Amino acid sequence: MKKVIKCGKFFSAVDDKVLENIAIVIDGNKIESVGPISGCNCDDCEVIDLSDKFVMPGLIDAHLHTLMNGEVTCMDDMGKKTIGDMTIDSMKNAQSDLMAGFTTVRDEGSYGFADIAVRDAINAGKITGPRMFVSGIPIGTTGGHCDSHYNPYITGQHSMGQVIDSPDAGRKAARYTLKYGADQIKVMATGGVMSIGDEPGAPEFTYEEMKAILDVPNSRGKISTAHAHGAEGIKIAIRAGITSIEHGMLMDEECMDMMVEHGTYLVPTIIAAERIVAMGVENGLPAEAVGKAQRCLENHGKNLEKCRAKGVKICFGTDAGTYYNRHGEQTREFGLMTEYGKFPVAECLIAATRTNAELMKWGDKVGTIEAGKLADVVAFDESPFDNIEIMNHCSFVMKDGVVYKG
Amino acid sequence: MKKVLFCGQLFPATGEEVLRDQAVLIDGETIEAVMPRAQFRGEDYQVIDLSDKFVTPGLIDAHVHTNIDGELNFMEQMISETVGACTIRSLCNARSDLMAGFTSLRDMGSYGFADIALRDGINAGKVVGPRMLCSGLCIGSTGGHADSWFNPYITGMHEYGYVIDGPDEARKAARLMFKYGADQLKIMATGGVGSPGEPGAPELSFEEMKAMLDIANSRGKLSSAHAHGAQGIKNAIRAGVATIEHGMLMDDECIDLMAAHGTYLVPTIIAGDRIVEYGTDAGIPASAVEKSARCLENHQRNLAKCREKGVKIGFGTDAGTFFNHHGEQTYELVLMVRYGFTPAQALLAATKVNAELMRWSDRVGTVEAGKFADFAAFDQNLLEHIEAVSDCSFVMKGGQVCKG
Numbered sequence: 001m002k003k004v005i006k007c008g009k010f011f012s013a014v015d016d017k018v019l020e021n022i023a024i025v026i027d028g029n030k031i032e033s034v035g036p037i038s039g040c041n042c043d044d045c046e047v048i049d050l051s052d053k054f055v056m057p058g059l060i061d062a063h064l065h066t067l068m069n070g071e072v073t074c075m076d077d078m079g080k081k082t083i084g085d086m087t088i089d090s091m092k093n094a095q096s097d098l099m100a101g102f103t104t105v106r107d108e109g110s111y112g113f114a115d116i117a118v119r120d121a122i123n124a125g126k127i128t129g130p131r132m133f134v135s136g137i138p139i140g141t142t143g144g145h146c147d148s149h150y151n152p153y154i155t156g157q158h159s160m161g162q163v164i165d166s167p168d169a170g171r172k173a174a175r176y177t178l179k180y181g182a183d184q185i186k187v188m189a190t191g192g193v194m195s196i197g198d199e200p201g202a203p204e205f206t207y208e209e210m211k212a213i214l215d216v217p218n219s220r221g222k223i224s225t226a227h228a229h230g231a232e233g234i235k236i237a238i239r240a241g242i243t244s245i246e247h248g249m250l251m252d253e254e255c256m257d258m259m260v261e262h263g264t265y266l267v268p269t270i271i272a273a274e275r276i277v278a279m280g281v282e283n284g285l286p287a288e289a290v291g292k293a294q295r296c297l298e299n300h301g302k303n304l305e306k307c308r309a310k311g312v313k314i315c316f317g318t319d320a321g322t323y324y325n326r327h328g329e330q331t332r333e334f335g336l337m338t339e340y341g342k343f344p345v346a347e348c349l350i351a352a353t354r355t356n357a358e359l360m361k362w363g364d365k366v367g368t369i370e371a372g373k374l375a376d377v378v379a380f381d382e383s384p385f386d387n388i389e390i391m392n393h394c395s396f397v398m399k400d401g402v403v404y405k406g
Numbered sequence: 407m408k409k410v411l412f413c414g415q416l417f418p419a420t421g422e423e424v425l426r427d428q429a430v431l432i433d434g435e436t437i438e439a440v441m442p443r444a445q446f447r448g449e450d451y452q453v454i455d456l457s458d459k460f461v462t463p464g465l466i467d468a469h470v471h472t473n474i475d476g477e478l479n480f481m482e483q484m485i486s487e488t489v490g491a492c493t494i495r496s497l498c499n500a501r502s503d504l505m506a507g508f509t510s511l512r513d514m515g516s517y518g519f520a521d522i523a524l525r526d527g528i529n530a531g532k533v534v535g536p537r538m539l540c541s542g543l544c545i546g547s548t549g550g551h552a553d554s555w556f557n558p559y560i561t562g563m564h565e566y567g568y569v570i571d572g573p574d575e576a577r578k579a580a581r582l583m584f585k586y587g588a589d590q591l592k593i594m595a596t597g598g599v600g601s602p603g604e605p606g607a608p609e610l611s612f613e614e615m616k617a618m619l620d621i622a623n624s625r626g627k628l629s630s631a632h633a634h635g636a637q638g639i640k641n642a643i644r645a646g647v648a649t650i651e652h653g654m655l656m657d658d659e660c661i662d663l664m665a666a667h668g669t670y671l672v673p674t675i676i677a678g679d680r681i682v683e684y685g686t687d688a689g690i691p692a693s694a695v696e697k698s699a700r701c702l703e704n705h706q707r708n709l710a711k712c713r714e715k716g717v718k719i720g721f722g723t724d725a726g727t728f729f730n731h732h733g734e735q736t737y738e739l740v741l742m743v744r745y746g747f748t749p750a751q752a753l754l755a756a757t758k759v760n761a762e763l764m765r766w767s768d769r770v771g772t773v774e775a776g777k778f779a780d781f782a783a784f785d786q787n788l789l790e791h792i793e794a795v796s797d798c799s800f801v802m803k804g805g806q807v808c809k810g
Contacts, residue, residue, distance in 0.1 A: 008722070016540025082586070087490035089499070093531045117490025126498050 003375075003401065004045040006037055007055035009383055013368045016346035018385060021051070026375040029400040031361050033371050036318075048403070050396060054383045056349060057369050058103025058376030058399060060356035061141075061330060063246055063267045063317025066090035066118065066132075067110045070326040072284040079148065079158050081192065083112035090095075090118045093145040093321065094129040096328035099405055101394035103376035104131040104356075104366055106317070107139035108225065108246065109146065109186045111160055117344075120381055123396035128404065131376075132185065135225070136177040139213055140172065140188035144204040145195045161188065167212035170205075174216035183360075185217045187242075188224040190233030190250075191293045193276060193292045194322060199294055200229035201250050203236055206318050210240035223361060225267075229296055231255050238264050244359055246317065249273065250294035251303055258313045265359045266312050268304055270336040272319035273297040279324045289323065304341030314343075315359050334384065334391040339380050345385045375401040408433050409779075409805060410451040413461040415787055418773035419431055419757040422750040431638075432779040435804035439624070439775050453636065454491065454807070456800060461795045462463075462534075462753060463773050464509025464780030464803060466760035467735060469651055469672050469722025472496035473516045476731045478682075478689050480556060485564045487727050489518035496520045499726065500528075502536040502733030507782030507798035508761075510537040510770050512722070514630065514651065515544035515552070515567055522587040536803065537592060537771075537780075539764050542583040543568040544632070545576065548595030550609035551632055566595065573617035580621035590628035591646070593618055596638030596655075599681060599697045600727060605634035606655050608641055613647035622646075627801060628765060630672075632642050634701060638665060641671050649763060651722065654701035656708055663795045664717045670763045671717050673709055675745060676738040677724035678702040684729045694728065707747045713747070720763045721756035722758045736795040739788075749789045779805040 002069045003026040010022035012034065013383050023040035025032040033040075067086045081089075090110065107115040119132035138161035140146035146161025148154075162173040174185050186244040189205060191198030198204065205213075210226075217224045218241050226237035231252040234245055238258045244265035248255070259266060276293035279285055308312060316337070318330035334352070337343040343351070355368025365374050379396035396406030411430040418440065419426065429446035430437040432651055474480045484492070503511055513521040525538035544567030546552030552567025554560075568583075570576045595610055595687045595750020597603025615631075622629040623646050630649040631642035636657040639650055643663045649670040653660070664671060678763065681690055681698035712719060721742070723735035742752040769778050783800035800810030 082519045082523050083489040084518060084520040085492040085526065087493040088523055088527035088532055090490075091494070092527075105446075112490060113488045114490040117488050117494055120491065121494040126494055 002032070002042060002045040003048055004040060005048045005052050005055065005377060006366060007052040007053070008051040011054065011056040011349060012370065013057045013350055014370060015222040016350065018383065022255045024369060024377065026401050029375055031369060031371055031373050031375050034369055046144070049057045050379045051247045053379040053381060053396065055377060055379045057353040057367055058378050058397070059101045059352050060104040060106070060316065060367065061102045061318055061320065061352070062106045062315045062356045062359055063108050063269050063319050064105055064326070064327070064330065065095065065109060065260065065319070065351070066105070066107050066319035067092050067095045067114055068321040070321060070324045072323060074321070074323070078111055078160055079150065083114055084405045085134070085403055086111055087117050091121070091127055091129060091330070093327040094122070094132065095119055097129070097320070098397060098399065099394070100328040101378040102130050103263060103378065103397065103399040104133065104362070106360060107134040108319070109135045109161060111137070113137070113180050120181070131366070133188035133362070134147055134182055134366040135184055136180055136182035138227070139159060139164060139173045139177070140187055141165055141204045144198055145188035145190070145192040147195070149196045164209065167208045170209045170213040176215045178216065178220065178222065180360055182223055185224045186221040187213055187224065187226050187237070189228035189237045190230045192227060192229070192291050193296060196286070196288065201295055202230055203233035205236065210236050214241040223359070240261050244284060244315065247272070247296070248266065253306065256307050256310050256312055259307070262312065265315050265355070266318035267308060267315040268300065268341070269317050269319040270300060270340050271330060271333045272322050272325055273300070274336055275322070275324040276357065283324065285323055301340030306340065308347070312350055313355060315356050329392070331391045331394070335388050338388050345388055348388070349384065359366050407802070408448070408451045409454055410446065410448060411454045411781065412457045413459065414457040415460045416773060417460065417462045417753060417788070419463045419754055420772050420774060421632060422754070424787065430773060432805050435778055437773065437777050437779050440773055442504050443535055456783050457714065459783040459785065459800060461781055461783045462788070463757045464512040465507045465736070465756045465770055465782050466721065466764070466771065467503060467508045467725060467756070468512045468760045468763055469514050469674055469724050470503065470511050470721045470732070470735070471515060471724070471726035472499045472513050472732070473500050473520055473728035476726065476729045478728060481566070484517055484566065485556070489520060490518055491525050493520040496524045497535065499732040500524060500538065502737070504534070504536045504801060504803065505654070505735040505798070506736055507517065507800065507801055508536055509764065509780035509803040510539070510764070512539045512764055514724070515541045517543070517741070519586050520646065522682070526587070534808065537770065539766070540588055541592035541630070542586055542588035544592040544594055545570060545579045545583070547571055547609045547614070551594035551596070551598040553601070555602060555748055559805070570614065570797055573613045576614040576617040577646065578619040583657055584621070584625065584627065587642050590630060591618055591622045592630050593629070593642070593783070595633035595642040596635045597632040598632060598634070599678065599694050599701060602693070605697055606608050607635055607659055608638035612641045612645055614725070615642055617758045619646040630759045631795055643667050649720065650702070652677070653708070661708070661711050661715050661717060663788065664712070665715045668718065671712055672720045672722035673705065673742070674722050674724040674736060674738070675705060675741040677727050677730055679741055680727070680729040688729065689729050715804055718759060718763070720760045721752070734796070737797070739795045740793050743792045752792065753788060783810065
């Protein structure tokens with residue numbers, strides 16, 4: 001039986017307009033047509049009445065980690081939990097994302113391929129959850145952002161990612177990750193906030209290593225993504241052929257120009273640093289992480305404004321899973337985008353829908369409400385154009401034509 | 407809010423009687439009281455009306471494998487899939503069991519500790535599923551029922567269980583299972599049907615079993631032995647095992663030993679029956695079909711002797727083995743009746759006796775005040791129509807309705 005959603009306010013994300021009294025006709029898991037309610041002939045359809053709501057495409061979070069959920073102990077947990085434990089946590093966290101309105105998520109790195117197991121189970125209909133686009137295991141260097149910090153006598157697979165130290169090892173790591181079903185390659189181009197003893201400003205790969213890794217996804221039509229704060233690491237990643245820069249909190253103007261020139265996407269993840277600064281050492285966070293997050297956040301707003309002015313393609317991503325940055329609550333990034341970087345509301349919404357879909361090369365499937373796209377639709381009780389914080393209170397979720405909430 | 411179940415017919419599993427028109431009062435996750443419905447005066451109770459149903463305690467399956475579901479290629483599947491995929495399969499299978507009326511399971515051996523991850527996820531409320539008592543990895547010997555059959559140049563953890571040879575390795579293996587959260591030990595005392603060995607032959611020495619079982623027994627933990635042949639059964643009992651699984655090639659001395667030691671027997675008739683029933687036509691290896699036929703040959707007669715001699719008989723199905731699908735294993739109750747058990751005996755095995763076997767009788771297995779509010783309900787009186795057990799219409803676990 002077909003369904004028709006009657007939308008009071010309607011934001012298709014095709015452009016920045018808000019329309020009123022629109023009907024979305026859904027056949028199976030696809031959108032059949034979109035048009036004024038008055039002209040909609042769908043007598044046999046099941047009616048879903050959202051005439052008092054603001055309706056938009058299912059949200060997409062282009063940067064999160066389903067295996068963790070903001071625990072202060074999340075780094076230590078990785079060495080203790082079994083892959084089974086992580087799989088269950090990943091599933092639970094992904095379900096929290098779905099209930100918050102994220103019908104699609106890009107997992108930016110897991111452990112033991114738990115992300116891939118969850119993606120496959122969701123796709124097979126074994127469990128419920130969002131559409132997942134996954135990285136498998138991130139790739140980094142010795143002592144880098146995805147290495148562990150156990151003592152040198154501890155062996156085995158205790159680093160979050162694959163640690164490589166040469167172009168050859170990098171190439172193999174990329175092939176290995178794709179072998180086990182990753183949709184993209186995630187690399188750690190610079191140090192990070194939560195990792196101990198590394199420097200967000202400093203690059204962690206040589207250009208040759210980065211190039212060897214990225215040639216693998218690029219030759220296969222796959223995308224790639226770089227955790228990168230410092231300017232030098234960002235530039236190495238862009239020159240080596242990266243698809244998206246994550247965080248990018250210590251960039252310079254040359255980075256911005258290069259991103260524009262290469263069509264590189266930027267995923268700002270403001271919330272990741274903001275949570276760490278806001279919660280601080282008094283809530284059990286390591287002083288090193290708090291210090292680094294403060295430094296990262298300092299010019300982030302200003303840089304984002306410049307990126308917008310220069311026409312960098314900006315996505316929506318949250319790094320949900322990092323300290324105090326919990327799954328299902330990462331919609332706070334919308335408010336933060338209006339605050340840091342002064343994004344107009346429409347730009348925030350388009351980042352989290354159409355732009356993210358394009359980034360993931362899923363623009364033919366999701367990201368806008370148009371005939372032929374998958375029926376991923378969410379709704380809110382108020383218009384975010386009036387109150388951006390309403391994004392934290394998603395009241396309706398449909399994925400693939402199936403209602404999960406509301 | 408408190409709940410009350412109005413039960414048309416209630417089999418509390420405290421004995422063989424069926425009570426009519428009962429009210430079971432539930433406070434949170436436990437049973438507050440059981441009384442004739444006419445005496446119920448409570449206010450502010452949410453009423454769940456099962457007055458046209460036959461209500462039993464939540465069923466317990468004391469022998470399942472949540473990580474497999476009757477696939478013919480489970481060995482290949484196990485080595486080609488990640489532990490994550492295995493964990494999700496375990497979750498789906500455990501849910502199928504729950505929906506069939508099984509509110510408690512004893513998992514008799516998994517891979518990658520997926521059973522334990524699932525148990526912990528359920529207990530933490532992260533996922534919905536039955537109560538689980540887990541084994542972690544089964545422990546067996548080289549070439550035995552827990553080993554894999556890959557060529558000698560394949561290395562890594564590709565065995566179904568954990569392979570040991572010698573008491574020292576056995577002791578370490580037992581400690582390792584408990585380290586990673588196992589509730590009990592599962593050991594492979596003899597060959598099996600689905601593996602290349604001989605079910606009649608022992609696969610662990612008495613000394614190996616003793617070394618493992620001493621670990622479990624010294625910690626007050628449960629243990630269980632996959633055991634068909636008589637010698638393996640006797641070795642396991644003498645070494646201190648708590649339960650014998652399958653036991654299909656036992657002799658009279660085994661029966662006497664079980665009675666004398668208070669060892670439980672879990673017959674798993676369905677595991678043999680499914681293989682014989684489906685046969686080589688369905689793609690089951692000829693060796694497994696032949697072994698199953700041999701295992702089933704005297705099983706009924708031996709079970710009758712066990713009952714006569716007072717052996718404690720639990721209910722278990724080996725759900726997950728060839729064509730023995732999760733959610734369909736209530737058929738074991740029908741088979742037990744066909745093999746000479748009364749319906750009440752079969753139901754008691756799947757409730758009260760299994761709770762005792764699992765040392766959980768303080769919390770599950772009967773409908774009594776203080777126990778967890780775990781229930782299954784059926785459309786017909788199972789003492790009159792045991793086949794109706796395949797159609798569970800209501801499931802409650804810990805006071806939460808899971809079905810119906």
